[in-house]
Amino acid sequence: MVLLSLKPGNYSDTGRKAQISIVLSEFEIPPIQDVLLIGRRAPIGPEAVQRMIDVLSPEQYEILRVNEGPFEAVVIRNSLSQLITREKLLSIILEEGCKVASETAVLKAQVNIVLNINVEVDL
């Protein structure tokens, strides 16, 4: 966090003062992490998101339309579908998302998939 003081001459001496605080952080590209859930009445729709990812992260995300429930569409990072089937992932995400979101919400989710593999071999 950087705190800036107003230089003399830039403020009046009437007794009113302004304090400005600036938080600098890195812009996340892409800004939608792994999954984005778009509510039916959300301020941004799937077409707009499609255009955004086409420009910011081409060919990295897939938009899946949802016919029922509070969400109109789900955006999923392509690499996730390589680890788990898209249908399975979608059903888990929708089930959890529906518990916390409304039609007006846009939720982003971080999804970590860890594969545990145990292999037995004959010695």
Place this chain on the structure above:
Amino acid sequence: MLKVSDVMSFPVITAGMLDSVGKVATVMEKYKIGGLPVLEKEKLCGIITSRDVRRTHPNRIVADAMSKNVVHINKDASLWEAKSIFEEKKLERLPVLDGCKLVGIITKSDILVEIGRHTDPLTGLKTGSYIRSLAEDILRNKNELTVIFFDVNGFGLINKTHGHVYGDHCLKMVGQILAENTSDGLYFPGRYAGDEFIVVTTEKKDNAGLWAKEIIKKISDTTRRKGMPVNIAAGVAGGRRKDVRAGTHLSATVDNLINLASLASTLSKQNRVPVTFSN
């Protein structure tokens, strides 16, 4: 025939795919319109209505609020074709295209008002002026044109004997029978004036004469059965000139045929025969 291009509104106020819904709402409010066609690279790709605007967040882009399956109509389509699309699809407005290019927009009320102007309120048939313009189109398209002129026998006496309300009922029945027997798209009936009816067709003169005889019999039988006997005389003209004579104006040709058919119907009355062909 009246075409969509005769009554459409243009130029059209449109929305872009990336416009915000909030901006579209302002445009609709400003111009008092309930829907905007949506264009992308000058191509029609959707339509956004006030209903879409009401149920969508104003921050959304039009692409996320519009209906993508746009029903549209060609500028050369007839008003009746447009009317049936409005009724079938339950729509309020249709974008009008010339090929792929948006050239206008037409609303349901535009169509109903215009059709109302060309519909006879008593019989529900088209007006004589409409049938006249239809006849001109038939000639313009180099089709055969036959005009049949129907005249109710002794209608003045019917009015004097039974009253004008009774007379109106008789005319309604004649109109109804004509409408019921012309749904095949070959014959186009209208009320010419008073107790006179006109039918134009692309059928040849002889076929048209046979059809007229059948109609006269149906009118006679039906009205007698309903206790309001009405007899009709008809005159038939045309059906012989496939091409308009060089130098002759279309409307003059149509006027001539109507006149000949009218005179022939007078001869039918005088000679007490159902149908007379004009020479």
